[in-house]
Amino acid sequence: MSTALSPAAVAAIDDLELAARLVVEGMRAGGHRSPFHGYSAEFQQHRPYRAGDDLKYLDWKLLARTDRLYSRQFRETTSLAAMIVLDTSGSMGFPEDEKTRGREDETAVSKLRYATVLAASLAYLIAEQGDAVGLLTSAENRLSYVPSRGGKPHLRRVLAALDRVSSGGSWDPARSVARAAELLKRRGVVVVISDFYDAEEETRRELRRAARRGHDVSMIQVVSPEEAELSYGGDVEFEDLESHERRRIDVRATADEYRGRFRAFLDRCEREARRDGIDYALFTTAEDPGPALRRYLLRRAEAQLR
Numbered sequence: 001m002s003t004a005l006s007p008a009a010v011a012a013i014d015d016l017e018l019a020a021r022l023v024v025e026g027m028r029a030g031g032h033r034s035p036f037h038g039y040s041a042e043f044q045q046h047r048p049y050r051a052g053d054d055l056k057y058l059d060w061k062l063l064a065r066t067d068r069l070y071s072r073q074f075r076e077t078t079s080l081a082a083m084i085v086l087d088t089s090g091s092m093g094f095p096e097d098e099k100t101r102g103r104e105d106e107t108a109v110s111k112l113r114y115a116t117v118l119a120a121s122l123a124y125l126i127a128e129q130g131d132a133v134g135l136l137t138s139a140e141n142r143l144s145y146v147p148s149r150g151g152k153p154h155l156r157r158v159l160a161a162l163d164r165v166s167s168g169g170s171w172d173p174a175r176s177v178a179r180a181a182e183l184l185k186r187r188g189v190v191v192v193i194s195d196f197y198d199a200e201e202e203t204r205r206e207l208r209r210a211a212r213r214g215h216d217v218s219m220i221q222v223v224s225p226e227e228a229e230l231s232y233g234g235d236v237e238f239e240d241l242e243s244h245e246r247r248r249i250d251v252r253a254t255a256d257e258y259r260g261r262f263r264a265f266l267d268r269c270e271r272e273a274r275r276d277g278i279d280y281a282l283f284t285t286a287e288d289p290g291p292a293l294r295r296y297l298l299r300r301a302e303a304q305l306r
Contacts, residue, residue, distance in 0.1 A: 007109040007285055016163045017156065020120035023290045024128075080131040080188060081148040083180040084119050084158075086165065087194030088112060088137050090241035093167030094224060112167045114285045115193045115222045120162050121293055122191060127155040132188075135161050136180045138171045143179055148188065170242045174202035181210035193220045196269055208276045218279040220296075221269055225286045228262055230255050279303070 013019040048069065058071060092112040119135070126133040127150060134148030135158050146154075146161050173194060180190050190210050196203065196219065211217045225231070230251060237248045266282060273280035281296045283289075 006288055007114060016116065016120050017124075017159050019117055020124040020159065023117060023121040023293065024124050079150070080126075081134070081184050081186065082122075082126050082131065082189035082191065083134045083136060083145075083148055083184055084122060085136045085176050085180045085190065085192040085194075086115060086119050086162070087171055087173065087176075087192075087196075088139060088165045088167055089171040089198065090168050091195055091197050092222075093241055095226060109224075109285045110167070111195060111222045111224055111285055112165065114283070114289065115220075116162050116165060117289050118220065118222070118283065118293060119191075119193055120159055121289065123155060123158045123162075125297075127152065127158075133158060134183065136176060136183070137161070137165055138176055139165075139168070141169075141172070143176065145179070145183060148184060167241070171198065173198050174206040177203065177206040177210055181206075181213055181215055184215060187214035187216075189216045189218070191218045191220060193222060195223055196221050200268075204272055204276065207273070207278050211277055216279070217277075218281070218300075219269070219273050220281050220283060221266070222283050222285065223266070225284055228259070228284070230258050230262075 013022070048071075058069060062068075092115065093110050095108040095110055123133045123135070130150060132148045132150040133155070134146050136143060136145040138144065144161075146158050173192070173196070177190065177192060180192075184190070192207070207217055207219065232251045234251060235248055236251050237246055239246045270280050270282070279300060281299075283292055283296075
């Protein structure tokens, strides 16, 4: 019997920690692998070279300066630091954010609620495997973050911060990504969860820059079937959830062109991410979050083994 929860069922759970735990337990029904693994090696000290030392640890620059052989010693640690960046802009409230509409329609799940459950589930997994996790969001052009730390009390702090988010206004994705990369004091994982509608070029630039700093960078793109398919009929008035600009559109006359452009946008996001060495995954709010997240993590684990 499947233990997967539908998006609507997960969204209806007020306790975010419970929702994350149910998603994670549902994933484990079929087994799972750690989402982020491997050790980091931090430089500790030099010591004089001894016969038999691995030559790859010789410090050639120090040899050039001192004309003496030294080996570099490293301290290995299995701990990992991750920073989750969550887009809380107005567009993420589509379909209308449950927190603002009182859940009148239990079948609709906003992108923000779905993304919040994904973020909470990832935080739960990362903390459970003994690693550090933090969170960065923005509201009214102000960045808000929870530092990357380990332990169950800290996980509850991250989940509490996630539970308080609501959609509204615009966000500066490039600034958020840059700040997340800075907050990680050593090489770690930066996971950005967004619809990625804003500032494509600037966002890609900062994602590339974070990867060049040695971080493992992931783009998790969340979209809804309604916006992907434009499944409406006749003349419809649409409102931009960030600028609040309104426009009346004949859906029947524009639907095919719109769908083509939307697919091209998604293809471009994935293609550019792959080109830049950024991990990419597309989630739709119609998917059960547990199985969808499990597929993503398994694909990540397989890629890391190649």
